[in-house]
Amino acid sequence: xxxxxxxxxxxxxxxxxxALDETKLPQRLIYFKIKNYQEACRAIKSMKTRxxxxxxxxxxxxxxxxxxxxxxxxxxxxxxxIAKSLNATRPxxxxxxxxxxxxxxxxxxxxxxxxxxxFLEFLKAKRIEQAQAAGALFEDRDVILTHCNxxxxxxxxxxFCRKQKKHISFFVTETRPYFQGSRLTAWELQRAEFNVxxxxxxxxxxxxxxxxxxxxxxxxxQLARNGDIxxxxxxxxxxLLAGKFKIPFYVLAPPPSNAGTGKDIxxxxxxxxxxxxxxxxxxxxxxxxxxxxxxxxxPAALITRHIYLRIS
Amino acid sequence: xxxxxxxxxxxxxxxxxxALDETKLPQRLIYFKIKNYQEACRAIKSMKTRxxxxxxxxxxxxxxxxxxxxxxxxxxxxxxxIAKSLNATRPxxxxxxxxxxxxxxxxxxxxxxxxxxxFLEFLKAKRIEQAQAAGALFEDRDVILTHCNxxxxxxxxxxFCRKQKKHISFFVTETRPYFQGSRLTAWELQRAEFNVxxxxxxxxxxxxxxxxxxxxxxxxxQLARNGDIxxxxxxxxxxLLAGKFKIPFYVLAPPPSNAGTGKDIxxxxxxxxxxxxxxxxxxxxxxxxxxxxxxxxxPAALITRHIYLRIS
Numbered sequence: 001x002x003x004x005x006x007x008x009x010x011x012x013x014x015x016x017x018x019a020l021d022e023t024k025l026p027q028r029l030i031y032f033k034i035k036n037y038q039e040a041c042r043a044i045k046s047m048k049t050r051x052x053x054x055x056x057x058x059x060x061x062x063x064x065x066x067x068x069x070x071x072x073x074x075x076x077x078x079x080x081x082i083a084k085s086l087n088a089t090r091p092x093x094x095x096x097x098x099x100x101x102x103x104x105x106x107x108x109x110x111x112x113x114x115x116x117x118x119f120l121e122f123l124k125a126k127r128i129e130q131a132q133a134a135g136a137l138f139e140d141r142d143v144i145l146t147h148c149n150x151x152x153x154x155x156x157x158x159x160f161c162r163k164q165k166k167h168i169s170f171f172v173t174e175t176r177p178y179f180q181g182s183r184l185t186a187w188e189l190q191r192a193e194f195n196v197x198x199x200x201x202x203x204x205x206x207x208x209x210x211x212x213x214x215x216x217x218x219x220x221x222q223l224a225r226n227g228d229i230x231x232x233x234x235x236x237x238x239x240l241l242a243g244k245f246k247i248p249f250y251v252l253a254p255p256p257s258n259a260g261t262g263k264d265i266x267x268x269x270x271x272x273x274x275x276x277x278x279x280x281x282x283x284x285x286x287x288x289x290x291x292x293x294x295x296x297x298x299p300a301a302l303i304t305r306h307i308y309l310r311i312s
Numbered sequence: 313x314x315x316x317x318x319x320x321x322x323x324x325x326x327x328x329x330x331a332l333d334e335t336k337l338p339q340r341l342i343y344f345k346i347k348n349y350q351e352a353c354r355a356i357k358s359m360k361t362r363x364x365x366x367x368x369x370x371x372x373x374x375x376x377x378x379x380x381x382x383x384x385x386x387x388x389x390x391x392x393x394i395a396k397s398l399n400a401t402r403p404x405x406x407x408x409x410x411x412x413x414x415x416x417x418x419x420x421x422x423x424x425x426x427x428x429x430x431f432l433e434f435l436k437a438k439r440i441e442q443a444q445a446a447g448a449l450f451e452d453r454d455v456i457l458t459h460c461n462x463x464x465x466x467x468x469x470x471x472f473c474r475k476q477k478k479h480i481s482f483f484v485t486e487t488r489p490y491f492q493g494s495r496l497t498a499w500e501l502q503r504a505e506f507n508v509x510x511x512x513x514x515x516x517x518x519x520x521x522x523x524x525x526x527x528x529x530x531x532x533x534q535l536a537r538n539g540d541i542x543x544x545x546x547x548x549x550x551x552l553l554a555g556k557f558k559i560p561f562y563v564l565a566p567p568p569s570n571a572g573t574g575k576d577i578x579x580x581x582x583x584x585x586x587x588x589x590x591x592x593x594x595x596x597x598x599x600x601x602x603x604x605x606x607x608x609x610x611p612a613a614l615i616t617r618h619i620y621l622r623i624s
Binding site for chain 1: 338339459483485486487488489491494495498499502503508509510511512513514515516517518519521524544545546548549552553556584587588590591593594595596597599600601602603604605608609
């Protein structure tokens with residue numbers, strides 16, 4: 001199975017973490033180095049790595065210090081400090097679930113490295129299973145709309161469909177303001193030789209009305225216990241429109257967070273310059289403000305099927 | 313009354329047409345010169361001027377030749393040739409209605425200049441009336457979402473509201489890929505000292521769900537006889553979502569075209585590089601294609617109220 005570089009975009013090599021710089025895609029496939037937890041936090045805040053990349057970065061950052069801290073009694077306090085910093089980076093992402101897991105393992109310093117590495121192997125296997133389960137939902141000639149980027153899962157889903165002789169193709173929203181659709185999803189699907197067409201975020205209803213798409217699938221940055229999800233801004237309106245056009249709306253969901261419902265999930269408001277500036281150049285008049293909620297909440301009722309990552 | 317430069321962005325001065333270069337806004341307020349109908353067609357195709365600017369450019373281009381052609385018997389054939397070229401520029405825009413009008417006047421060479429100038433004065437007065445009628449629909453503290461740009465009508469609507477001591481404010485979608493919202497609408501509203509906030513095209517449902525907006529108003533590039541409209545891509549999904557949230561959806565509509573319903577309106581598909589490239593730099597991978605319908609159709613049933621431009 002040939003994986004998208006976005007499927008496992010972060011690795012630990014000796015004393016250095018190597019992470020795919022997603023801001024440079026699709027022009028350049030380059031990795032940058034992270035040497036300590038402060039650099040890891042900066043990489044997360046600046047969105048050089050995102051989604052599964054951020055999850056992997058959390059684990060590898062801990063692993064870095066597990067290897068570095070020689071005095072056993074200093075390990076747990078160090079891991080706690082790292083956890084605190086990581087959890088402060090982005091409000092909508094439920095890192096705490098991950099950091100709590102590592103802190104728990106940290107109580108047994110002799111086995112913590114083995115536990116982290118074992119968990120990452122398990123996570124990889126479970127992500128592959130999740131892609132396989134999603135692939136089973138698609139049929140020959142399906143045209144699937146997606147939004148944002150699901151970290152290498154779509155090419156993998158496509159590969160499973162191919163194995164079963166099901167030809168599927170994709171539409172992807174460009175996903176403003178960060179262009180994950182145009183830069184990442186289109187790139188990884190094209191690279192895996194799937195037919196993919198980029199549309200403006202504003203063209204979803206039109207494409208539905210024209211009958212160009214018959215299924216939708218997105219990822220989710222957070223899953224509440226009742227099935228509501230937080231995902232990239234725009235997911236909610238796509239789900240509403242899919243409902244209107246009776247198009248199935250599937251979600252590749254992470255394990256549930258502590259949020260009971262979507263209402264319990266804090267929505268991160270990103271700086272408006274990310275919306276009002278492109279490549280350092282201002283688009284909007286200087287004095288005008290923007291409002292850029294990075295995520296929105298899609299209620300469970302609009303989701304035809306959750307495809308879960310089953311790690312517990 | 314202080315008009316937005318976008319309200320009447322084209323003028324004829326002697327032998328030269330002067331048009332506001334909308335692609336340079338908001339950084340620079342500059343006008344470019346148009347000396348013949350070929351340049352006028354290029355300006356329309358390249359979208360240096362758009363919407364009402366294109367309508368004015370049609371009339372002023374005719375007027376230019378009315379002044380230039382001294383031999384009466386050459387006038388009508390020249391006007392016919394110009395009409396043909398202008399009508400070929402953009403499929404969704406109903407210029408034919410305008411060019412037919414001028415060709416009809418052209419049968420009386422001695423009065424054609426007076427007719428064109430008289431019509432333009434009449435058009436200006438009717439646009440002001442249209443803004444006044446729209447202003448009457450808004451109430452104190454309304455927060456109004458708009459999409460794309462309505463050529464100077466929104467600041468004028470706002471000015472009428474101010475006169476009646478109604479404080480209104482605006483949200484505007486950035487309106488990809490041409491950024492009419494960020495570049496033009498935000499600029500002209502800010503310039504007229506209205507509170508305006510730019511959002512991604514993907515944040516409409518979220519902003520509705522948060523209760524940040526209580527009315528929607530857009531323009532229309534074409535009005536079919538049954539009330540369906542063609543307008544900037546994205547209008548349709550905003551109308552669907554407004555319906556879902558029971559938010560009134562108003563349309564500033566031009567005179568009806570010959571289209572019976574929205575189905576009779578051809579949707580212009582613009583080159584995908586306008587979607588996949590920004591400031592000459594490619595966003596998407598080189599080989600990936602885009603689909604950029606520049607307009608969509610909003611059925612009359614989703615429109616709470618049309619505010620008509622009553623020129624006949």
